[in-house]
Amino acid sequence: MSRYNAISPVFPDSNYTGLMIRKLLASLLLTFLLPGALPALASDSPLVAVASGMQFAIREIADSFQQDTGIELRITLGASGKLFRQIENNAPFELFIAADDSLVQKLEQMQRTRAPRVIIARGRLAVFAAHGSPWQADAELRGLASALDANQVTKFAIANPAHAPYGQRAREALQSAGLWAQVKDRLVIGENVAQATQFAISGAAQGGIIAPSLLMSDKTSNRGEYALLPEAWHQPILHSMVLLQNSDETTMKFFHYLQSAKAQQILSRNGFTPVL
């Protein structure tokens, strides 16, 4: 018996095929066992779709809800318009919290909901300038206006006005301030307000009009200066929630929890104006 480094593996007596199949099966088994060994999130915990501007507040409320009831939530964040599209296309969400009440109204008209909607909070807009920006953030956007005149702002971040409520309101505010035409060609558009905020606080853009609720976490605070814009400059940012058709009792509990004083306190601590 001798060993050869075979040039071609096709000699009839070789057990090459069998060897390869065994190796393949072993590696497949390995990839199959690996996933099974990892912990999975229970798929019966309520699935909640939330506008991304509310991410820090909703996580805090979800944590407090879990402490009080032991129920874990699954949270999907995104632009309200995108989440609406997904619900329209039968995404299995059970509760929807949008930053735009009209989207929730539309779902009611489409008879996709289980109970009447509830408006839980009003959001604000903030103008933000990162540390080291050549301009100051102020409520009247005077700093931004002069920086635009001096050509010091090349990139300005807002959320996508096509499907993100904060983007639509930011456009209205810029129009009210008479700066839209000037700023239009310098916009960087975030897919949702969280991405727009990311652009602004990272310093990639020289500033932006974003959600103050996203600037209050320890992950995002102290990255620059911000000022709240007058609410008269834009349509109100009404955060509205509704139980969707496939929601169950557990989801209902969270729906009620969101209306509790405790949840409302968390919302107000996170830059929202409670309305209940």
Next chain:
Amino acid sequence: MDWGAFNLSLQLAFYTVLLLVPIAMLTARWLATQPARRKAIIEALLTIPLILPPTVMGFFLLVSMNDTHALGKIWRSLFDESLVFSFEGLLLASILVNIPFAVQPALRAFEGIGNDMREAAATCGMSRWRTFRRIEFPLAWSGILTGGVLTFAHTLGEFGVVLMVGGNIPGETRTISIAIYDQVQSFDNASAALMAGVLLAISVLAISITFLLTRKPYIRIRA
């Protein structure tokens, strides 16, 4: 660190390879012996998923898997479940998107064998199945395996299609690339970096294992 997303991505990649590679192997074997013109047309059709942007593929799939269209409707009537935004829908999308990655290397390998080899085997009295099992498969093996590994790696990294048809549902359609995107949007750069690092390590490991497996082994020949 989102282990759920990790788990989901591995399962998606595993099932995609499991279902796609055998089909791709048979398709490639069949295609390799077709006349040149027919082969060119079919090969072009099978390469479409590689040419189209993932968002376009995702859009087509989103529309066709919806409950109001044929595919989604059939699925709904069979299983009483929505195909879009489900793991099964994601798996179907993943299989379609990966067709060129699995077929191309296998096709090149089968083409490389040549008809004289098959004819020689036939002259020796080997049946077509035996020829395939004992001669063609071993020779095309590295191509088939390369297709499998590309499919596995590409599924782990797929983003655009998953974003369009998945809907970012934890435990159902939130894959690792979507979870990383999510964590960046949640201002959680540390977790995103950690997950990206683990993904990188897994990818290098997978590719190394493949190179190890495709290396031609020493074989025993009985005197």
